[in-house]
Structures are given as C-alpha cells and as structure tokens.
Amino acid sequence: MSAPAPAAKGSYALEALTDDFGFYVRADALLAERRSPMQHIEILDTPLFGRAMRIDGCFMTSERDEFFYHEPMIHLPAVSFGRPRSALIIGGGDGGAAEELLKHPDMQRVVLAELDADVVEMAREWLPAVHRGAFDDPRLELLLGDGRAFVEQCEERFDQIVLDLTDPFGPAVALYTREFYAACRSKLTPGGVLSLHIQSPIHRPETLARIVASLRSVFGVVRPYLQYVPLYGTLWAMAVASDSTDPLALDAAAVDARIAELGLRDLQLYNGATHQALLAQPNFLRELLAQPAQAIVEGDALDDPSLQADSMQALRVMPV
Known part of the structure; x- marks a missing residue:
C-alpha cells in the first residue's frame, strides 16, 4: 500500500x-x-x-455522508419487519450496512458476503468512521467469495437480505436478475425483507424501471423509495421487497414507537417522518413505474451509460 x-x-x-x-x-x-x-x-x-x-x-x-445511504437502506426495511434477528449482506465490504444492522437489539447473526477481500481490508484500515468496529463484532460472519453462489447454496434463512452492490453493469448484472431475486426470496423467513439500491431515476430511469419490474415478478410487495445521496451527486433510489411486509402500513407515529422500543440510537436521518417521506413518490416516478418494463433475466446485458474514460476516473487537476 x-x-x-x-x-x-x-x-x-x-x-x-x-x-x-x-x-x-x-x-x-x-x-x-x-x-x-x-x-x-x-x-x-x-x-x-x-x-x-x-x-x-x-x-x-x-x-461524513454514509448515513444518507446506509440508514434508509437498512432501517426502513428492518423497522418495517419488526425485530430482525438475522441478516445477510451481499457486497457491503465497507462495513457500513453491517454497522447499521448490528444496532438492532435482537440481531443475533449478520453474514457479510463480499467478493473482494481488498475492499474489506482497505475499509477496515482507512474507514473506521464508516464501519465503527462492525468487523470485530462477534455477531458478524465475514465470507469472502461469490455472494450469488452463497445464496444459491446456503440452507439458512434470514429476516433481512441486503444487496449492497456495485452498479448493474458487466458481471454485476447477474445479481440484478429475476432469477437471483427468486433465489433471495427462497432464503427469507416469513415476512422477511429484501433491500437494495436501484439506481438514479434522473440518470438511469430505464435501468431503474427494469430492476423494479424484476422485483415485481418475484415479490408480492415492492416499494421503491427515494433518497438524495450527496456523494453520489444525484437523487438515488432504493427498494424494499417482501412477500407480506409493507413499509407503507406504518405511519410516522408507529415508526417512532418502534424506534424507541428497539432503542435504536445514533440515527442521523431515519425517523417516522423520514420513513414516510422516503416512500412518497413524486409524479414523474409514478409515471416511470407505470410504463411497461422488461424484467432482467439471465443472459441480459445492460449498457452502462457512464463515461469510462481514464481521464474521468483518475484524480487529476482541473482549472479553477
């Protein structure tokens, strides 16, 4: 290094x-x-x-901004479920999602399946303010390897599965397919929740719509929600999916009561009012999701609209 x-x-x-x-x-x-x-x-x-x-x-x-992403990704689904005791994270090698899950008092086991050991090592050393020691919590089991293979082979069921993944382009597309979502559904306990990010409705609306269509082809309840993430430079979208747990069933007072009952602390974003605000869909998103969209299936290839030129990826000097 x-x-x-x-x-x-x-x-x-x-x-x-x-x-x-x-x-x-x-x-x-x-x-x-x-x-x-x-x-x-x-x-x-x-x-x-x-x-x-x-x-x-x-x-x-x-x-300084990780809570904009990790809190809604973790707590909106977890509080909607109630009292999660077990969770699986696919990706999430920075440890931020694990740290939020471990705040839940009944959480007994969190499995983190990360493909790249170097991400974990770099985060462990350089980002303690993100993982806050989660890697050393005895309730966390770190598995280095293919998260999809783990889901397909494991016999364990989880109250919450979190897909904290890179964008759905290249090899990562395999983790955004209808088939993979079906595999995740089979590993959830009754009422269990799946949470994931689903891209930007501003810059990648077609991809977002296809991810939602894929989820809807597998789960009975799919609730997309919006969150601005400063480090991502745009409005971002996430979703919770379940056979029966519906976050819209909780009003703000019920969410605040659950947060108090669970004793969740150090929340910088999530509360009853933001639970409702996150789930409120502006008209442009409603219209996007009302349009027909094709589910992503095995063998599909999505085009990454992002520029990939080395000059846009490297740290470099611009005129000021």
Missing part, C-alpha cells in the same frame, strides 16, 4: 454519471490505492466528506 500522496492545490476527483452529467469532489490527498484482481480501489481525503472510497472511479462511501 502506498504512502499518502498529497494532491496539488486545485485537485479534484471527477465522476461522470452519464455522457451528459458528472460532478467533482475536491481531494487533498490520495491516502491509499490498491488494484485488486477485480477492481481499482482508492481512499481519498476530501475537505467536504472526509475519507472517501472509490472503486473503479466511482464513489462508494465516505465518512
């Missing part, structure tokens, strides 16, 4: 979401960098977000 490299004044980490839109984040230093057999991992020191992780030029998480 290389020593921290100071960035020149005016250095920015650039990310393109599509051919038409992108953003930059000021970076003071490249703290660590590693090219694993699978991907390029960086830890940047930024004035706005603190330490931030990028994978293949895309921002994944940061110290």
